[in-house]
Amino acid sequence: MLNLMVEYSENQLDAVFQALADATRRGMLAHLGEGAHTVSSLAEPYDMSLAAASKHIKKLEAAGLVEREVVGRVHHCRLSPNALKYASDWLRDYERFWNARLDVLEGLLKAEDDTDRNKGG
Amino acid sequence: MLNLMVEYSENQLDAVFQALADATRRGMLAHLGEGAHTVSSLAEPYDMSLAAASKHIKKLEAAGLVEREVVGRVHHCRLSPNALKYASDWLRDYERFWNARLDVLEGLLKAEDDTDRNKGG
DNA sequence: TAATTATTAAACCAAATGGTTGACAATTAA
DNA sequence: TTAATTGTCAACCATTTGGTTTAATAATTA
Secondary structure, three states: OOOOOOOOOHHHHHHHHHHHOOHHHHHHHHHHHOOOEEHHHHHOOOOOOHHHHHHHHHHHHHOOOEEEEEEOOEEEEEEOHHHHHHHHHHHHHHHHHHHHHHHHHHHHHHHHHHHHHHHHO | OOOOOOOOOHHHHHHHHHHHOOHHHHHHHHHHOOOOEEHHHHHOOOOOOHHHHHHHHHHHHHOOOEEEEEEOOEEEEEEOHHHHHHHHHHHHHHHHHHHHHHHHHHHHHHHHHHHHHHHHO
């Protein structure tokens, strides 16, 4: 039934959605939308230790949402939108699929309603 | 910088992405795409207790992805695509935002490349 | 009324999560 | 060389997660 749809790796979807399920990490992604940031600059807005922020970034990296380039002692992070597209495509696929089903359902309900009206009228 | 974008509730995004970050729950959503299912029928494909499946369904419900109608002793679950649209819209917003930034970056890199070619040629 | 069915609730467990601190390695600056 | 900066690692802690099992509850059926 889902054979029409692209196949997605469960593990990758797990990792991406899990990474997105945290406001700190979503905030970091938003900042990375402006351009590359170092680990400390990404951590700065948050009321947590650098180590904690570093863990968040590692999780974004593991999900494929962020890439890192080490220059000297500074780690530059930038967005890597492929994984994001992955999740987005999955959602879009499901939305299309479900909306189609719901349209059918809506049509059936409307038809039923019309029948009722004719009976009652 | 994100002021152009719709505002999203962090809690709702947490709940939705968290709900989507599990293959069992994504599978249940896929089955619900076919139409309504009872709790036991949703649980049937999975190698886990009914209680465990029931917890998954509760989480989908809490995220607003699933609605439940109790008829006698059976609980009928159906898709409620609003929350899904919520997450999908968020991703789409970010994608647009990021792609715009990346297009600029790509343009800059291309321009640089052209300069190099002129220098080198 | 008693048994069966559909589902949740409660108590428990192991593993994962999100945080802390302190030590460490590497790089840069004085 | 010494000191400061950038970031990770390891150990630890409390809470959440995803599962179990054993009741409990509510609705049907016999």
